[in-house]
Amino acid sequence: MDYLLHILILIGIYVILSLSLNLIAGYTGILSIAHAAFYGVGAYVAALMALKLGTPFLANVICAIILSGLLGALVGIPSLRIRDDYFVIATFAFQVITFSVLNNWVSFTSGPMGLPGIPQPRIFGLQVSSHWQFLVLVGICAILVFLAARRIVESPFGRVLKAIREDEVFALAAGKNVAAYKVLVFVIGAAMASVAGALYATYITFIDPTSFTVMESIFIISIVIIGGAGNLWGSVLGAAVLVILPEALRFVGLPSSVAANVRQIIYGALLVAFMMWRPQGFIGEYTFRKGDQG
Amino acid sequence: MENRNLKGNRISRSLGSILILFAIGFSMAGCEQPFPARDEQTPAVKRSFLKKLLGAKKPSKPGLPDPLVLGAVLELTGPGAPYGQWSKKGLDLAVDDLKAKGVNVRLIIEDGQSDPKMAVAAYTKLATVDKVPVVITTTISGSVMACAPIAERNQVILFAPGSSSPEITKAGDYVFRNRISGIYETEKAAELAYKQLGITRMVMLLVNNDFGLSYGDAFQKIYEQAGGAIVAKDTFASGATDFRVQLTKLKALEYKGIFLVGQVAECGYVLKQAKELGIKTQWISTIGVENSKLIEIAGDAAEGLIYTAPRYELDDMGTSGFEQKYFERFQEHSNLYAANSYDALNLLVNAIRSAGYTGAGIKDALYKTKDYPGVSGLTTFDANGDVVKPVVLKMVKGGKFVSYEAAK
Amino acid sequence: MSQLIANALITAAIIALVAVGFQLIFQTARFFHFAHGVIITCGAYCAYWLTREGTPFTAALILSVLFCAALGSAIWVFTYRPLQARGAGPTILLLASLGSYIVIQNVISLWFGNDTKTIRQGVVHEGLEILGARITPVQALTMLTSAVLIVGLHFFLQKTRIGNAMRAVANDPELAMISGIDSNRVFIGTFAIGSALAGVAGILMALDIDMNPQMGMNALLMGVVAVIIGGVNSIPGVALGALLLGMAQNFGVWKISSQWQDAIAFIILLAFLLFRPQGFMGKKVKKATI
Numbered sequence: 005m006d007y008l009l010h011i012l013i014l015i016g017i018y019v020i021l022s023l024s025l026n027l028i029a030g031y032t033g034i035l036s037i038a039h040a041a042f043y044g045v046g047a048y049v050a051a052l053m054a055l056k057l058g059t060p061f062l063a064n065v066i067c068a069i070i071l072s073g074l075l076g077a078l079v080g081i082p083s084l085r086i087r088d089d090y091f092v093i094a095t096f097a098f099q100v101i102t103f104s105v106l107n108n109w110v111s112f113t114s115g116p117m118g119l120p121g122i123p124q125p126r127i128f129g130l131q132v133s134s135h136w137q138f139l140v141l142v143g144i145c146a147i148l149v150f151l152a153a154r155r156i157v158e159s160p161f162g163r164v165l166k167a168i169r170e171d172e173v174f175a176l177a178a179g180k181n182v183a184a185y186k187v188l189v190f191v192i193g194a195a196m197a198s199v200a201g202a203l204y205a206t207y208i209t210f211i212d213p214t215s216f217t218v219m220e221s222i223f224i225i226s227i228v229i230i231g232g233a234g235n236l237w238g239s240v241l242g243a244a245v246l247v248i249l250p251e252a253l254r255f256v257g258l259p260s261s262v263a264a265n266v267r268q269i270i271y272g273a274l275l276v277a278f279m280m281w282r283p284q285g286f287i288g289e290y291t292f293r294k295g296d297q298g
Numbered sequence: 299m300e301n302r303n304l305k306g307n308r309i310s311r312s313l314g315s316i317l318i319l320f321a322i323g324f325s326m327a328g329c330e331q332p333f334p335a336r337d338e339q340t341p342a343v344k345r346s347f348l349k350k351l352l353g354a355k356k357p358s359k360p361g362l363p364d365p366l367v368l369g370a371v372l373e374l375t376g377p378g379a380p381y382g383q384w385s386k387k388g389l390d391l392a393v394d395d396l397k398a399k400g401v402n403v404r405l406i407i408e409d410g411q412s413d414p415k416m417a418v419a420a421y422t423k424l425a426t427v428d429k430v431p432v433v434i435t436t437t438i439s440g441s442v443m444a445c446a447p448i449a450e451r452n453q454v455i456l457f458a459p460g461s462s463s464p465e466i467t468k469a470g471d472y473v474f475r476n477r478i479s480g481i482y483e484t485e486k487a488a489e490l491a492y493k494q495l496g497i498t499r500m501v502m503l504l505v506n507n508d509f510g511l512s513y514g515d516a517f518q519k520i521y522e523q524a525g526g527a528i529v530a531k532d533t534f535a536s537g538a539t540d541f542r543v544q545l546t547k548l549k550a551l552e553y554k555g556i557f558l559v560g561q562v563a564e565c566g567y568v569l570k571q572a573k574e575l576g577i578k579t580q581w582i583s584t585i586g587v588e589n590s591k592l593i594e595i596a597g598d599a600a601e602g603l604i605y606t607a608p609r610y611e612l613d614d615m616g617t618s619g620f621e622q623k624y625f626e627r628f629q630e631h632s633n634l635y636a637a638n639s640y641d642a643l644n645l646l647v648n649a650i651r652s653a654g655y656t657g658a659g660i661k662d663a664l665y666k667t668k669d670y671p672g673v674s675g676l677t678t679f680d681a682n683g684d685v686v687k688p689v690v691l692k693m694v695k696g697g698k699f700v701s702y703e704a705a706k
Numbered sequence: 707m708s709q710l711i712a713n714a715l716i717t718a719a720i721i722a723l724v725a726v727g728f729q730l731i732f733q734t735a736r737f738f739h740f741a742h743g744v745i746i747t748c749g750a751y752c753a754y755w756l757t758r759e760g761t762p763f764t765a766a767l768i769l770s771v772l773f774c775a776a777l778g779s780a781i782w783v784f785t786y787r788p789l790q791a792r793g794a795g796p797t798i799l800l801l802a803s804l805g806s807y808i809v810i811q812n813v814i815s816l817w818f819g820n821d822t823k824t825i826r827q828g829v830v831h832e833g834l835e836i837l838g839a840r841i842t843p844v845q846a847l848t849m850l851t852s853a854v855l856i857v858g859l860h861f862f863l864q865k866t867r868i869g870n871a872m873r874a875v876a877n878d879p880e881l882a883m884i885s886g887i888d889s890n891r892v893f894i895g896t897f898a899i900g901s902a903l904a905g906v907a908g909i910l911m912a913l914d915i916d917m918n919p920q921m922g923m924n925a926l927l928m929g930v931v932a933v934i935i936g937g938v939n940s941i942p943g944v945a946l947g948a949l950l951l952g953m954a955q956n957f958g959v960w961k962i963s964s965q966w967q968d969a970i971a972f973i974i975l976l977a978f979l980l981f982r983p984q985g986f987m988g989k990k991v992k993k994a995t996i
Contacts, residue, residue, distance in 0.1 A: 537918075
């Protein structure tokens with residue numbers, strides 16, 4: 005039972021991550037490999053505040069949202085000057101730099117030694133410690149994020165995002181402040197990802213920089229794409245499938261020395277396969293195909 | 299886009315396939331504990347897995363359970379694998395010896411993968427799903443530190459037969475180890491450098507994790523107190539193979555010795571590349587280097603390296619019987635990690651039999667342990683759950699690891 | 707000081723070799739072929755496997771390079787070409803190449819294990835002293851090979867018929883096709899040559915610091931940075947970029963922890979992307995604006 009709950013909690017966390025990245029990549033069409041950085045910053049802020057200041061969970065989450073949002077803006081701003089494919093590389097650079105900071109600023113983040121003993125959340129007097137309680141917490145957060153995302157994509161704001169995705173020049177010609185929209189979607193995406201980070205940190209009670217690497221970013225973007233870019237349910241589906249699939253491997257009795265590699269091979273193969281035969285993912289609407297590519 | 303009309307169908311189709319995946323996955327469940335992947339081939343029981351899935355409770359009958367179920371998190375893969383494997387061998391021997399005496403012990407072993415995250419997941423699972431009262435944790439120090447809060451919170455003993463970080467001393471009431479804290483090794487190393495070899499200026503090159511950084515801090519404190527000067531300190535990532543940048547920085551400085559802390563492969567490459575760069579100095583390190591892989595990688599660049607080690611002699615009283623049994627079974631010489639693990643299991647079983655199958659009971663019994671005659675020497679736990687045992691100096695000479703006193 | 711310069715040159719040599727291979731492919735195929743990084747690793751591991759199976763050393767090295775050329779072309783034929791035929795854009799190809807990288811790297815991990823393997827022969831020697839710096843024979847070989855191959859590639863592209871065909875396809879694929887150039891063969895050739903260079907880089911790296919399955923990723927990233935800051939269309943620019951990176955990484959961490967190496971490289975990259983996206987020697991391409 006605990007095992008099942010554990011899987012569901014992980015799925016919940018990845019649903020939040022993929023929904024937030026979907027807004028940036030699937031709805032606005034900006035491929036970003038920096039998402040694990042927002043995730044990580046959220047986790048570290050929540051953890052450090054809980055450990056060093058003893059502040060309550062909600063306060064920590066709010067701070068995580070603010071700081072991650074700022075980082076999101078920082079990443080979003082260059083998107084205006086840097087062309088699409090080069091921008092992917094730029095997000096890559098942000099990801100690596102953020103990881104370096106988390107890993108090397110040892111006096112503040114404990115670097116590679118990580119932060120153990122993160123206190124579990126206490127919300128309005130209720131202690132969240134058992135798997136069931138965490139599932140409820142993560143579930144509520146995931147639902148809130150989903151509703152927020154749906155609000156966004158169905159609003160005029162969301163329509164502009166999609167317009168930017170389809171033809172940025174046209175959107176500019178129509179008088180939209182494309183710059184502001186891009187930065188804003190990054191801020192929102194980063195803020196949501198940081199919530200996932202706070203949940204992760206307080207659930208596992210231990211974090212270190214190795215959970216927030218480029219590979220993690222690639223995993224999250226894989227969820228978005230395989231689930232379906234441009235479709236919120238796609239992110240839910242993608243998260244469920246990509247979290248469950250390697251767990252199913254355990255049942256086949258693979259020794260752990262092999263399991264990690266096989267899991268990665270499955271992700272990589274799925275990515276290639278979907279690109280080949282179904283770039284819109286399971287139920288997506290966007291295939292990263294642009295009309296006028298040079 | 300025509301997708302929209304079919305969206306509903308697609309969703310239900312996809313959700314359907316998820317459910318099928320779920321069903322296949324769980325019906326394939328031959329293994330008992332599907333949490334972090336299993337390596338131990340314990341009898342697979344479908345029924346008890348389903349019981350666990352639905353939340354079976356621990357048996358509430360009085361008296362000790364038979365077999366005694368204990369947990370273990372060992373590094374079976376990753377840079378820490380040599381130590382985890384040795385530990386496993388020691389534990390296997392202990393289980394068999396106990397069985398011969400009529401005491402049945404079952405160890406549930408998980409792989410820590412030399413990664414604190416994995417160790418935390420494994421430890422949590424053992425503590426909360428398998429509900430064992432003690433987890434033998436032969437992992438890198440970082441993993442021990444990460445699991446310690448969980449031990450405290452769940453009142454499950456964390457027993458570390460191989461972890462050296464001085465940080466572990468203060469890690470908690472439920473944390474024990476029968477390997478000495480690295481602080482004694484660094485004391486010996488500092489004494490060697492300053493007093494015996496007359497080295498007054500040194501540089502530190504450390505692996506960037508709990509192990510390296512805590513040893514470095516401890517060494518620096520003691521060495522500087524004695525009057526020495528640490529001229530520079532640099533770090534490298536765990537698992538790195540290219541140290542030219544660090545070594546080049548060091549080359550330009552004035553010093554007569556380098557304190558090197560790292561896992562065996564890393565140290566090997568450091569020594570090799572240092573020689574290639576023309577660095578000639580006295581290398582001082584820790585027992586982490588005592589592995590044939592060092593010579594494989596560094597060749598004669600390792601000659602003259604002096605390192606500290608908790609004392610473990612194959613022909614000591616108490617050790618020799620163990621060494622014989624170990625050699626017979628595994629065709630290799632025993633070492634500290636195997637011996638400590640062997641002792642660990644016996645210590646814990648004794649504690650359970652005197653104080654009951656609970657974390658709190660075992661804890662009290664362990665603190666009362668005095669001069670337990672184990673294969674690794676007499677064991678007494680101090681108020682921090684640490685032990686004090688002798689430290690010796692060894693060196694690399696002629697491609698072999700020999701006693702420093704004898705060889706110098 | 708001279709040691710620092712020597713180190714910078716050695717690092718730059720490998721980065722440059724990886725970079726020109728990557729650049730060649732990028733120019734022609736117009737997307738970021740990340741799998742290039744794992745071809746580097748394949749070069750080293752192929753040499754390892756061959757020498758372990760008893761192949762004579764030099765033959766093993768040559769065969770490994772050929773294998774890399776074949777593997778690179780195979781990825782083109784079986785993955786990228788079908789995708790391009792379906793009209794896939796650079797982003798999809800980038801994602802496909804990421805997926806390919808992940809698959810191949812993990813296959814190597816599964817097959818050979820994650821620990822380091824070596825193809826080094828002989829005893830560990832002190833390096834030769836040259837102008838105050840110590841350089842091992844392997845390192846000298848690395849710099850020499852890299853320089854020769856890069857200059858060779860430059861002349862190949864400029865002077866030979868095949869090289870010109872490659873440049874033509876890179877410049878304007880449709881025009882090249884109309885002029886009768888078989889673009890399919892050009893693509894295969896491009897991938898083959900680029901991947902062969904990657905294989906050489908992998909082998910040289912392994913001879914110096916042994917190999918592990920992750921070795922290609924970092925080399926590739928540095929190569930990509932070099933290509934961007936050097937200018938996507940210029941080999942001398944890329945060489946310059948590699949040099950800058952080598953210098954920055956070695957000198958940049960003089961006073962701070964060596965762990966900041968990667969961050970430094972990527973900060974430089976960001977600076978170029980923001981302020982001089984065409985690199986040192988590239989020509990400015992403007993995004994359509996109103």
